Amino acid sequence: MIQLAVFASGAGSNARKIIEHFNTGASTLAQVSLVVCNKPGAGVLQVAADAGIPTLVIERERFLRGDGYVPELQAKGINFVVLAGFLWKVPTTLIDAYPRKIVNIHPALLPKWGGKGMYGAFVHQAVVAAAEKESGITIHYVDEHYDHGDTIFQASCPVDASDTPDSLAQKIHELEHEHYPRVIEQLLREQG
Ligand SMILES: Nc1nc2c(c(=O)[nH]1)N[C@@H](CN(C=O)c1ccc(C(=O)N[C@@H](CCC(=O)O)C(=O)O)cc1)CN2
Numbered sequence: 001m002i003q004l005a006v007f008a009s010g011a012g013s014n015a016r017k018i019i020e021h022f023n024t025g026a027s028t029l030a031q032v033s034l035v036v037c038n039k040p041g042a043g044v045l046q047v048a049a050d051a052g053i054p055t056l057v058i059e060r061e062r063f064l065r066g067d068g069y070v071p072e073l074q075a076k077g078i079n080f081v082v083l084a085g086f087l088w089k090v091p092t093t094l095i096d097a098y099p100r101k102i103v104n105i106h107p108a109l110l111p112k113w114g115g116k117g118m119y120g121a122f123v124h125q126a127v128v129a130a131a132e133k134e135s136g137i138t139i140h141y142v143d144e145h146y147d148h149g150d151t152i153f154q155a156s157c158p159v160d161a162s163d164t165p166d167s168l169a170q171k172i173h174e175l176e177h178e179h180y181p182r183v184i185e186q187l188l189r190e191q192g
């Protein structure tokens, strides 16, 4: 069975949906066996604890300029890494250890509204301020740059004149929860 590590920094609603998909019998292909977080006290740590999944809280210097915690991931038999609201740049040490095995979800239709500083509410604020007519999600491979890796999947939603960053965030979360677990499963099947 494929062992997934989910990396997250915040509330963990996507992590929860991914855990529900892979760890409650819906999938025999893979399981989430580790949740990695860079923010002590983040909600995703409670999501993991509630699901009985081990957690690893990482430190900035070692992650960004050290070994990227690759030894820990390998010791736990991790085969594939899923970023779900993780807010640090993944270093090349980790990318090189998991080629085409690290994916991310971005809450906009890349290549627009991506890059450094474009995360969480900042994305929705920019999209609404620009009076975009649509937004959506992008699931992509992770390379050494922010939001630059090959696109795997996109889904869109309308942005109405009445939308606020919060109402748009709600629409985006619904798209994420609907598609991310299924896209991961499909990708794992295709990779074989
Ligand atoms: N090597 C890569 N690492 C990461 C990617 C990626 O595509 N390649 N995606 C991000 C997720 N992300 C957008 O989807 C993203 C997250 C955070 C930032 C950002 O600007 N972060 C701040 C720090 C924020 C904090 O520490 O609280 C920064 O770098 O100054 C941009 C995009 C995950 N990693």
Ligand SMILES: NCC(=O)N[C@@H]1O[C@H](COP(=O)([O-])[O-])[C@@H](O)[C@H]1O
Residues within 6 Å of the ligand: 008, 009, 010, 011, 012, 013, 014, 015, 084, 085, 086, 105, 106, 107, 118, 119, 120, 123, 172, 173, 176
């Ligand atoms: N650029 C990265 C980024 O903004 N990621 C976004 O962080 C949120 C995490 O929510 P969650 O903690 O409830 O899953 C998600 O909307 C995800 O797309």
